[in-house]
Structures are given as structure tokens and as C-alpha cells.
Amino acid sequence: MNGPHDLGGLHGLGPVQPESNEPVFHAAWERRAFAITLAMGAHGQWNLDQSRHARENTDPLTYLSQSYYEIWLRGLETLMRERGMVNEAEIQTRMAELSGGES
Amino acid sequence: MSDHHHQHPPSDPTLRVKALESLLVEKGLVDPAALDVLIDTYENKVGPRNGARVVARAWADPDYRQRLLIDATAAIAELDYSGRQGEDMVVLENTPTVHNMVVCTLCSCYPWPVLGLPPVWYKSAPYRSRAVLEPRAVLTEFGVHLPVTVEVRVWDSTAELRYLVLPMRPAGTEGWSEEQLAALVTRDAMIGTGLPLNPAEVPS
Numbered sequence: 001m002n003g004p005h006d007l008g009g010l011h012g013l014g015p016v017q018p019e020s021n022e023p024v025f026h027a028a029w030e031r032r033a034f035a036i037t038l039a040m041g042a043h044g045q046w047n048l049d050q051s052r053h054a055r056e057n058t059d060p061l062t063y064l065s066q067s068y069y070e071i072w073l074r075g076l077e078t079l080m081r082e083r084g085m086v087n088e089a090e091i092q093t094r095m096a097e098l099s100g101g102e103s
Numbered sequence: 104m105s106d107h108h109h110q111h112p113p114s115d116p117t118l119r120v121k122a123l124e125s126l127l128v129e130k131g132l133v134d135p136a137a138l139d140v141l142i143d144t145y146e147n148k149v150g151p152r153n154g155a156r157v158v159a160r161a162w163a164d165p166d167y168r169q170r171l172l173i174d175a176t177a178a179i180a181e182l183d184y185s186g187r188q189g190e191d192m193v194v195l196e197n198t199p200t201v202h203n204m205v206v207c208t209l210c211s212c213y214p215w216p217v218l219g220l221p222p223v224w225y226k227s228a229p230y231r232s233r234a235v236l237e238p239r240a241v242l243t244e245f246g247v248h249l250p251v252t253v254e255v256r257v258w259d260s261t262a263e264l265r266y267l268v269l270p271m272r273p274a275g276t277e278g279w280s281e282e283q284l285a286a287l288v289t290r291d292a293m294i295g296t297g298l299p300l301n302p303a304e305v306p307s
Binding site for chain 2: 005006007008009011013014015016017018019022024026027031032033035036038039040043048049052055056064068069070073077085086090091094098099
């Protein structure tokens with residue numbers, strides 16, 4: 001698929017910025033997003049190619065502005081929504097509950 | 104793309120992930136304890152120290168080196184490293200005339216069992232775009248300056264095939280144990296964006 005993820009050879013994306021002593025995860029939510037993605041993958045409802053398609057099937061602006069685990073999360077939510085596993089209304093309701101009833 | 108709303112970045116990943124986990128636990132789709140195990144595995148157990156042991160073994164044992172270059176997946180499994188994102192491994196041998204460097208231009212393919220999860224720069228747009236366009240410039244930014252006589256080969260990983268660079272053994276390490284040798288092997292040396300440490304650079 002020709003999409004925003006096909007970055008080889010593109011100009012203008014800036015310098016490589018290595019981070020010294022980089023931690024494996026940069027925020028607590030990244031740990032959970034990573035593990036949930038792996039655990040959900042183990043159900044066999046989609047394969048690696050479908051996961052990648054779900055992450056990459058978006059507009060370039062979204063793809064290039066999201067962090068790595070934001071892309072993973074969006075892809076996972078798409079796969080689960082397509083299969084009726086979790087919908088947006090449930091997520092919004094639970095977010096409101098967890099934040100003390102405010103939405 | 105049926106619902107455009109979902110294409111936007113989550114406004115608050117922390118709360119959103121918490122909500123998602125809570126829903127999935129409730130539905131019996133994930134087990135929080137299993138998530139903790141996955142996190143602990145990739146944060147604390149699997150990492151570039153694994154790959155360093157493979158490289159050190161190859162430096163110390165010519166027979167192992169041969170096996171590693173012929174069938175990397177099997178040779179790496181001899182050290183008990185195998186599985187997810189490392190099912191099909193290829194080892195690329197650096198020589199005085201060839202330097203290998205690995206990228207995944209399409210996403211973030213990386214040999215998890217031997218290197219752990221990839222660093223952010225490896226997954227970033229600048230590295231993915233430029234590694235194949237101007238590898239020598241990228242190497243220079245990593246502090247790697249190769250003579251012009253050295254050919255730079257860039258390998259684009261795929262979901263099926265993962266690469267590990269076998270760097271050249273540093274001079275002055277004759278008679279060193281595998282453990283001593285492994286201390287010279289950096290993560291970047293196994294991606295090809297770095298070189299192994301020299302004996303003088305090893306922290307005592």
C-alpha cells in the first residue's frame with residue numbers, strides 16, 4: 001500500500017535525534033498501550049499485516065503527528081471497533097467515570 | 104475510515120488507555136497480571152544485552168560464527184533467544200570493506216529477542232526516510248566516520264525478516280572472555296549506526 005508510512009527516501013523530515021540512555025517507555029500509559037496491544041493480538045482476531053494496515057490507513061497529517069504508541073493505540077482501537085469488541089461510546093463513558101464523573 | 108472522529112490523536116492517552124484497559128478487563132479480554140508480565144519482559148529482561156552475547160560468542164568461537172552467518176535464527180536460539188519479532192533472523196557481517204546498517208522504512212521492524220524494543224529514533228520519520236537516502240550523512244551524525252573505501256550496505260527490514268549486524272571485533276581484545284567482549288558491544292553497533300567500544304572505552 002502506498003501511504004504515509006512509506007517514508008524511505010523522503011526529503012525534509014529533519015535530523016535524526018538519538019536520545020542518550022533512552023528508557024524503554026517514555027510514559028506509564030505507553031507501557032499499558034504496548035502490553036494491551038500484544039495481549040489483544042494473542043486472541044488471533046487479526047494478524048500482523050492487519051495491525052499494520054490499521055495503523056497506516058490514515059491521512060499523512062495524522063500519521064506524522066502522532067507518537068509511536070499513539071499510532072499503535074489508534075490502530076488497536078480501529079481493529080477492536082471493526083469487530084464490535086469496544087466502541088467509542090463505551091470508552092467515553094469509562095473515561096468520564098474514571099475522571100470522577102466529569103467528561 | 105468509517106468514523107473520522109477516531110482518526111485524531113487521543114487528547115489524553117493516559118486516561119484513554121486506563122479506560123480501555125478497564126473495559127477490556129471487564130469483558131474478560133485482557134488479564135492485568137499478564138500485561139504486567141509483558142511489560143516486565145520487554146522493559147527488564149529482553150534487550151541489547153542479549154544481542155551482545157550473540158556477537159561476543161561469534162567473536163570468540165569461529166564455529167559459532169559460521170553457524171550464525173549460515174542460519175542466524177537457529178544459532179541465536181542456541182543462546183535461548185527466540186520468538187516474537189525474531190522468527191526469521193539474518194546476521195550481516197561487517198568487514199574491513201563492508202559496513203552494514205539496518206532500517207525499517209515502512210514502520211519499526213526490529214529483532215526484539217536480541218535487541219529488545221526499538222529506540223524512538225529508529226521508529227522516527229527522519230531515520231526511516233534518510234537511512235536509505237544518505238546513509239553516510241546519518242552515520243556521521245551518530246559519530247561514525249567510515250573511510251570512503253568502505254561500502255555501506257543498508258538493509259530494509261520487513262515484518263518477516265529481521266537483521267542483526269555482526270560488527271568487527273575490536274583490536275586489543277585477544278584472549279578476552281565472552282563476558283568481557285560482550286561489554287564492548289553496543290546496541291547501535293548491532294543496528295549498524297555505531298561501532299563497538301574500544302578496550303579503553305570500557306567502564307571498569
